[in-house]
Amino acid sequence: MFNLAKIAVRNIRRYRRRSLLTITLIAFGVVFVLVFVAVSSSFKDLMIRQITDSYLGDLQIHRRGYVASIETLPLNLNLAPQQASNAVKVLQENPEIASFSERIKFGAMFSNFTETTNIRINGVVPENEFATCPQMSARISAGDKSVEALRKGKILVPVLLARGMGTKVGDTVVIVATNKDGSVNGKTLVVSGILESATGPGGRDGYIHIEDAMEILRLPQREISEFAISVKTRARVEVVAQALAAQLAAAAKDPRKAPFQVHTWAELSPFANIARMVDLMTVFVKAMLIAIVLISILNVMIMAVYERIREIGTIAAIGTLPGKIRSLFLVEGLFLGVAGALAGLMASLAIIFGLYLWKFTFNFGQNVGLILEPTLNPAEIAIASGMVIGVSIIASLQPAVKASRMEPIEALRHV
Amino acid sequence: MSLVSARDLVKTYRSEAIEVRALQGVSFAIEPRSFVAFVGPSGSGKTTLLNLIGCLDRATDGLIEVAGVDVSQLERQKAAAFRGEHIGFIFQNFNLIPVLTAFENVEYPLVMVQDWPVAQRHERVLKILKSVGMLEQKNQLPEQLSGGQKQRVAIARALVTRPKLVLADEPTANLDHETAYMIIRLMKTMRDDFGTTFIFSTHDTRIIGEAELIYTLDDGRLVQQEERRVAHV
Numbered sequence: 001m002f003n004l005a006k007i008a009v010r011n012i013r014r015y016r017r018r019s020l021l022t023i024t025l026i027a028f029g030v031v032f033v034l035v036f037v038a039v040s041s042s043f044k045d046l047m048i049r050q051i052t053d054s055y056l057g058d059l060q061i062h063r064r065g066y067v068a069s070i071e072t073l074p075l076n077l078n079l080a081p082q083q084a085s086n087a088v089k090v091l092q093e094n095p096e097i098a099s100f101s102e103r104i105k106f107g108a109m110f111s112n113f114t115e116t117t118n119i120r121i122n123g124v125v126p127e128n129e130f131a132t133c134p135q136m137s138a139r140i141s142a143g144d145k146s147v148e149a150l151r152k153g154k155i156l157v158p159v160l161l162a163r164g165m166g167t168k169v170g171d172t173v174v175i176v177a178t179n180k181d182g183s184v185n186g187k188t189l190v191v192s193g194i195l196e197s198a199t200g201p202g203g204r205d206g207y208i209h210i211e212d213a214m215e216i217l218r219l220p221q222r223e224i225s226e227f228a229i230s231v232k233t234r235a236r237v238e239v240v241a242q243a244l245a246a247q248l249a250a251a252a253k254d255p256r257k258a259p260f261q262v263h264t265w266a267e268l269s270p271f272a273n274i275a276r277m278v279d280l281m282t283v284f285v286k287a288m289l290i291a292i293v294l295i296s297i298l299n300v301m302i303m304a305v306y307e308r309i310r311e312i313g314t315i316a317a318i319g320t321l322p323g324k325i326r327s328l329f330l331v332e333g334l335f336l337g338v339a340g341a342l343a344g345l346m347a348s349l350a351i352i353f354g355l356y357l358w359k360f361t362f363n364f365g366q367n368v369g370l371i372l373e374p375t376l377n378p379a380e381i382a383i384a385s386g387m388v389i390g391v392s393i394i395a396s397l398q399p400a401v402k403a404s405r406m407e408p409i410e411a412l413r414h415v
Numbered sequence: 416m417s418l419v420s421a422r423d424l425v426k427t428y429r430s431e432a433i434e435v436r437a438l439q440g441v442s443f444a445i446e447p448r449s450f451v452a453f454v455g456p457s458g459s460g461k462t463t464l465l466n467l468i469g470c471l472d473r474a475t476d477g478l479i480e481v482a483g484v485d486v487s488q489l490e491r492q493k494a495a496a497f498r499g500e501h502i503g504f505i506f507q508n509f510n511l512i513p514v515l516t517a518f519e520n521v522e523y524p525l526v527m528v529q530d531w532p533v534a535q536r537h538e539r540v541l542k543i544l545k546s547v548g549m550l551e552q553k554n555q556l557p558e559q560l561s562g563g564q565k566q567r568v569a570i571a572r573a574l575v576t577r578p579k580l581v582l583a584d585e586p587t588a589n590l591d592h593e594t595a596y597m598i599i600r601l602m603k604t605m606r607d608d609f610g611t612t613f614i615f616s617t618h619d620t621r622i623i624g625e626a627e628l629i630y631t632l633d634d635g636r637l638v639q640q641e642e643r644r645v646a647h648v
Contacts, residue, residue, distance in 0.1 A: 320495065
């Protein structure tokens with residue numbers, strides 16, 4: 001193997017300019033893929049983190065049919081107290097759950113005594129909500145940024161409403177809602193903070209303490225509209241969702257009629273479509289890399305075989321077996337690919353590190369000043385390098401096979 | 416027992432409507448340790464005959480045995496293995512591998528064809544390079560060597576595996592008279608030292624006289640066989 005490698009390296013150096021051009025081309029492709037993957041996946045992760053850590057959580061549990069009617073926030077599709085208690089038990093027993101927040105959601109009227117508008121209210125347990133959505137604090141642009149902002153008698157008002165109605169921290173407002181029985185009830189609350197909007201729906205979402213919500217809706221026991229759940233390992237969201245669905249179904253009296261539905265963030269947020277588009281673009285960029293490597297290696301190896309026909313004839317004549325001749329050219333193509341991948345990797349790491357230090361900021365929807373800090377997953381490095389190396393071998397195969405099948409006598413006659 | 420024997424050897428080349436009979440019923444026998452020349456004008460069939468002996472080509476008809484093996488119809492892979500084990504080649508254009516040094520060129524068959532251990536093959540290569548007088552130039556690339564030096568390296572490469580037979584097609588065609596003579600003498604010395612049979616083709620009248628057995632070919636037929644004793648100079 002060492003001798004195959006030695007001959008391959010010498011032949012690569014022999015056609016220095018052509019080899020350099022090929023290596024540069026491959027390196028350029030690798031840089032393009034890795035930088036694109038680093039930037040796009042960092043953007044995607046950042047946005048997903050914004051969404052899940054701001055209000056959505058990684059997973060949510062609802063009563064069956066609730067999500068389909070979520071725009072109307074139907075109170076009659078809340079999880080009954082016993083069902084909610086079953087869900088809490090399952091969530092507490094699952095070691096992959098970092099935290100969860102139970103919410104009572106309902107539509108209400110928001111009044112500052114001079115104007116009235118509609119609002120979506122989330123009644124939450126402050127500590128659980130802040131633990132499950134750690135960006136909550138960062139979203140509070142004015143007022144108390146701690147869990148104290150959601151103590152009983154307080155309300156976090158969405159910035160859209162606060163601006164539109166001139167509401168400030170410390171103002172008293174009234175929340176009026178119709179309960180399940182059709183009667184109307186209201187409660188005065190003090191504005192403890194103004195809540196910036198997160199990406200996606202939620203522009204009209206206000207937050208109050210869960211007991212205030214129960215009081216407004218005159219709920220004698222705690223019914224739950226949704227559980228927002230944060231998982232310990234985000235990559236395992238799908239697995240945890242499946243496990244939870246199974247556990248919740250098992251907890252139900254009749255598993256076939258289990259009242260629970262588990263949704264991942266991707267099933268609930270429209271950003272999932274953008275994330276899928278980003279993934280699709282990554283696939284296209286990787287396909288481009290494959291094309292670059294395939295064409296450049298194939299071209300250079302076809303040239304190499306053509307220019308060395310007499311040499312092939314000589315080594316075949318002195319007894320080199322066809323398999324060894326094939327290996328000689330495969331190793332040469334492989335080394336070109338490896339050199340290109342290494343050069344591309346070095347350049348990519350330098351560029352990505354530069355971008356990381358630059359702290360590039362961008363705006364997305366309501367979110368302004370988001371900082372893009374591209375990082376490269378080792379798995380992506382392995383995938384890109386593996387692709388280049390694999391395609392290099394595939395591209396070298398045809399010329400290598402052609403070389404190994406040459407009749408020595410004809411190759412020796414070649415001028 | 417003959418090292419090489421041919422019986423009624425025929426080789427015909429066909430291209431579209433044209434048929435060329437390069438060899439027309441050639442028969443001969445060559446004993447081990449011989450120093451044999453095939454001579455004749457261009458197109459007489461010398462190279463074709465050497466290619467058949469060297470298992471580089473297949474006969475259209477007839478039989479050819481090398482070291483007791485019928486090589487007239489050997490399959491590609493087996494032919495390559497046979498060449499690697501039993502036959503050394505010396506080419507008119509030297510055909511050294513340009514990216515390898517003189518040492519590495521000679522080492523090549525031991526590494527890529529016969530897979531020798533490092534220490535043994537280094538010893539063997541140094542020994543043979545010394546024999547052909549190329550030890551000092553062992554680290555030079557072919558492009559840094561003269562024609563005569565290249566052919567010495569080629570001889571060393573052909574002999575390094577200690578083959579039974581070395582085939583040389585016009586080995587002195589690209590060399591000046593003095594160098595050509597030196598090369599043919601070197602080949603002969605190697606025959607004496609290693610007991611290898613040398614068969615070469617030539618139409619160079621200056622070196623024909625060095626052969627101990629001369630076969631003359633004309634128009635694909637063996638027209639003369641001359642055995643001679645050559646006095647060492």
